[in-house]
Amino acid sequence: xxxxxxxxxxxGKIMAWENGELSPDATVEFFxxxxxxxxxxxxxxxxxRMAARLIEAxxxxxxxxxxxxxxxxx
Numbered sequence: 201x202x203x204x205x206x207x208x209x210x211x212g213k214i215m216a217w218e219n220g221e222l223s224p225d226a227t228v229e230f231f232x233x234x235x236x237x238x239x240x241x242x243x244x245x246x247x248x249r250m251a252a253r254l255i256e257a258x259x260x261x262x263x264x265x266x267x268x269x270x271x272x273x274x
Contacts, residue, residue: 209239224270228259236264 213230216222222230231251234240240251254260261267 207237207239209234209237209243214243228254228266228269232260232264232266234264235260235262240264 217227217230231254234247235251240247255262258267
């Protein structure tokens with residue numbers, strides 16, 4: 201068995217994000233997990249677009265590492 205993270209996304213987090221129930225910080229962390237596992241690019245297009253926006257905005261790097269959180273804004 202591989203030591204890499206599971207490729208199955210957390211369905212509860214998916215539902216919470218789709219229902220607008222995740223905080224901005226939790227959203228960044230969730231999308232970091234999706235990018236890290238590659239699922240951001242396999243789910244519906246809205247997930248890849250959101251992941252790309254978070255990367256472009258400097259919240260995530262291209263590997264899914266969280267670089268900063270919205271709560272850390274100056």
